[in-house]
Amino acid sequence: MIDPKPETALMTSPSPAAPPASILALEGVTFGYALDRPIVEGLNWQIGEGESWSILGPSGSGKTTLLYLLAGLRRPSGGQVCFRGTALTGPSRDVGLMLQDYGLLPWMNAERNVGLGLKIRGVPRAERHRIRREWLERMQIAHIARQYPAQMSGGQRQRVALARVLALQTDVLLLDEPLSAVDELTRERLQKTLWEIRTELGMTMALVTHSVEEAALLTDHTLIFPERGPLRQPTVLHNPFAGGPMPRREDPAFQNYCRRIREELGL
Amino acid sequence: MMPTTPESRFARWIGRYALAIDLIALLALWQGAAVSLDRPFLPTPDRVLMTFIDEMRAGDLGGHFVISLRRVALSIAAGVMLAAPLAILSAQSRWVDRFVRPLMTFAYPAPKVVFLPLIVLFFGLGDESRIFLIGLVIFFQVYVIIRDAAGQVPAQTLESISSLGAGRWQALRYVYLPISIPAVITALKVSAGTAIAVLYIAEAIGGRTGLGYYIAYEYGSLGYVRMYAGIVAMSLLGLMLFVIFELLERRLTRWQRA
Numbered sequence: 240m241i242d243p244k245p246e247t248a249l250m251t252s253p254s255p256a257a258p259p260a261s262i263l264a265l266e267g268v269t270f271g272y273a274l275d276r277p278i279v280e281g282l283n284w285q286i287g288e289g290e291s292w293s294i295l296g297p298s299g300s301g302k303t304t305l306l307y308l309l310a311g312l313r314r315p316s317g318g319q320v321c322f323r324g325t326a327l328t329g330p331s332r333d334v335g336l337m338l339q340d341y342g343l344l345p346w347m348n349a350e351r352n353v354g355l356g357l358k359i360r361g362v363p364r365a366e367r368h369r370i371r372r373e374w375l376e377r378m379q380i381a382h383i384a385r386q387y388p389a390q391m392s393g394g395q396r397q398r399v400a401l402a403r404v405l406a407l408q409t410d411v412l413l414l415d416e417p418l419s420a421v422d423e424l425t426r427e428r429l430q431k432t433l434w435e436i437r438t439e440l441g442m443t444m445a446l447v448t449h450s451v452e453e454a455a456l457l458t459d460h461t462l463i464f465p466e467r468g469p470l471r472q473p474t475v476l477h478n479p480f481a482g483g484p485m486p487r488r489e490d491p492a493f494q495n496y497c498r499r500i501r502e503e504l505g506l
Numbered sequence: 507m508m509p510t511t512p513e514s515r516f517a518r519w520i521g522r523y524a525l526a527i528d529l530i531a532l533l534a535l536w537q538g539a540a541v542s543l544d545r546p547f548l549p550t551p552d553r554v555l556m557t558f559i560d561e562m563r564a565g566d567l568g569g570h571f572v573i574s575l576r577r578v579a580l581s582i583a584a585g586v587m588l589a590a591p592l593a594i595l596s597a598q599s600r601w602v603d604r605f606v607r608p609l610m611t612f613a614y615p616a617p618k619v620v621f622l623p624l625i626v627l628f629f630g631l632g633d634e635s636r637i638f639l640i641g642l643v644i645f646f647q648v649y650v651i652i653r654d655a656a657g658q659v660p661a662q663t664l665e666s667i668s669s670l671g672a673g674r675w676q677a678l679r680y681v682y683l684p685i686s687i688p689a690v691i692t693a694l695k696v697s698a699g700t701a702i703a704v705l706y707i708a709e710a711i712g713g714r715t716g717l718g719y720y721i722a723y724e725y726g727s728l729g730y731v732r733m734y735a736g737i738v739a740m741s742l743l744g745l746m747l748f749v750i751f752e753l754l755e756r757r758l759t760r761w762q763r764a
Contacts, residue, residue: 312665332671342666346684346761355680356670387761407670 261285262411262443263309263334267318270308271469278304280469281318284462286411291437291444293454295504296464302447303339305470306413309445310336322411332360335409339416339447341400343388349395350375350384353402360407374402377432379425394421398429405436412437412444419449430456434485451500455493456486463503474503549731558735565732567720571739574709574717578701578743581637585644585697590690593649597656598674598682607653614646619707626712636708636716643704648693655689656682688762691755698747702740717743 263286271277278301286292286309294302307313308320311327311334319326322334330336335356343352354371362370375381378398388396397420404412417433418426434457437444448454454461459481463474479496480486486493520527533551540550561567596603622639629635659681667681709718721736723729 307665310669312669330669330671334669336666336669338662338666338669340662342662342669344663344667344680344684346687348761355667359667359671359676359680389761403670 260288261321262288262323263445264321265308265315265318266321268308268315268320269317270304270313270315272304277469279308279315280471282470282473284473286443286445289441289443290460291458292446293458293461294445294447294464295449295451295454295461295500297466297504298449300464300466301470302464303415305464306336306415306445306447309411310334310413312336333409334411334413335404335407336413337400337404337415337417339419341388341396343396343400343403345388348385348387349380349391349399352388352399353406356403356407370406371402374406377405377436378402378429392420394425397421398425401429408440408442410443412442413446414444415447416449417446418453431485433457451497451504451506452488454500455480455497456488461500463500466505476500476503546728547730549734553731554734554738557731558738561732561735562739567717567732567735567739570715570717570720570736571743573715574705574740575743575746577633577636577708577716578640578698578705578747580633581640581705582644582694582697582701582747584637585641586648586690586694588641589645589648590652590686590693593652594656594678594682594686596649596653597659597686598678610646610649610653614650618643618646619704622708622711631712636705636713639708640701640704643700644697647696647700648690651693651696652686652689655692656686659685688755688759691751691758694751694754695748698744698751701747702744706740 265279265282265284268282268284269277269280271279294305296302304313308315311320311322311330314328321327322331344355347355350371353374354367357367357370372381375384378401380395380398380402383391383395383399386395388399391399397417401414401417404414418429421429430453436442437457444458446454446458455478459478461476461478463476464470465474476496476499478486479492486496488494536551540548558567562571592602592606596606618639621642622635625635625639629638663681663685664677667677672680705716706718706721709716710722713719717736717740721733721740724733724736
């Protein structure tokens with residue numbers, strides 16, 4: 240999935256009349272690491288094609304686990320996770336995942352890490368090098384292309400991991416706190432970049448974040464984990480800016496939406 | 507790597523010449539002991555050095571050195587090339603591990619050197635039996651070292667690579683193999699020492715060639731100075747291997763020292 244797909248972007252722009260067909264669907268999913276303590280229980284949740292979701296909630300509530308379920312890295316003990324109508328039995332090549340600890344290979348420098356997914360998919364060398372250069376530049380890490388992860392700052396590592404997953408141009412993008420370690424200035428720039436990329440390519444996205452602002456800024460819907468106990472019936476908030484241009488932080492409507500999310504989080 | 511804290515000129519001078527200082531101290535100690543003891547089985551270092559040079563140039567020592575070098579190199583190569591893939595496979599596949607590991611746990615501590623007579627019966631008195639014995643000792647050692655290292659792949663690394671679409675074969679290529687390389691080199695370095703030790707026994711018993719034979723023969727015929735020259739040659743052989751593996755390590759594990 241290398242070519243940008245502008246026509247898909249057009250097709251999937253949200254229209255109130257017909258809700259988008261679901262690309263990822265959790266059907267009665269139950270999962271937990273201990274049998275008596277499920278993290279999600281009988282959860283029904285659908286992500287429509289081209290939709291963007293934030294997953295918010297207290298630390299340790301299971302946000303990352305939910306993302307792993309969507310990625311096919313965890314098999315539910317009950318129910319099923321469907322990708323385009325078929326139950327997932329493992330990771331799909333159309334779903335890109337960026338892990339919280341970045342998952343970079345320490346023996347590969349930045350550019351080889353960025354090109355790894357492409358290499359695994361058998362993208363020819365010249366093409367691979369062109370794509371990875373492009374994403375290194377877009378993530379503003381071209382200057383550290385030859386550095387190993389141990390030589391980078393946390394924020395730089397995070398950007399390498401982000402470049403690696405974006406380079407794959409998967410239909411679905413799952414991101415686990417993708418910008419938590421970058422500095423404030425870079426974060427605002429990259430939030431804008433992420434928003435542009437997603438809109439431009441019509442990607443479906445689910446984002447785990449700790450930042451209420453980031454959720455309101457980048458995604459159309461927000462799913463909120465309960466304070467305690469398994470996730471059964473998620474609280475979902477819909478962004479008033481959905482489908483429009485990226486919200487401005489000063490906008491009272493944006494601040495109002497942030498406040499609503501905070502209220503749901505019990506803040 | 508030079509430390510970043512400022513050092514006194516003296517400390518830096520010591521650091522640069524530490525090896526030379528060590529060697530001089532050792533030689534002085536040897537010289538002192540040889541002179542004061544004055545026994546035929548402890549010649550002075552200068553006599554040993556002269557004999558070593560003579561024997562290497564004109565005598566048989568050079569020939570024995572080459573024969574031993576070839577045996578050690580072949581045994582290490584064979585031992586590592588057989589053990590490393592098995593160890594990595596064993597780390598990656600639970601199925602392989604289930605069968606191979608108990609066998610290794612059982613066989614690793616068993617002394618392989620005592621099988622030399624048996625090996626000679628099977629392979630004869632030529633190179634084969636010596637290479638086989640050294641290779642056998644190294645095989646188990648390398649397996650144990652690499653199996654431990656390759657088994658320590660973080661779950662996140664595997665999850666990240668499988669989310670990128672990697673299957674079993676690609677996980678082997680991009681994760682298990684590179685994560686094992688430092689261990690392979692450690693195994694090579696340890697093997698160099700072990701191989702030399704086993705080499706002596708393998709050559710000293712029932713052979714007519716190699717440094718082990720040379721040392722044992724000179725010992726038997728009271729050629730003590732030449733015996734020492736043989737010991738020096740064998741030490742050099744071990745040092746040579748060690749330095750090669752050290753250089754290999756610097757090249758291949760750059761990411762670890764980053």
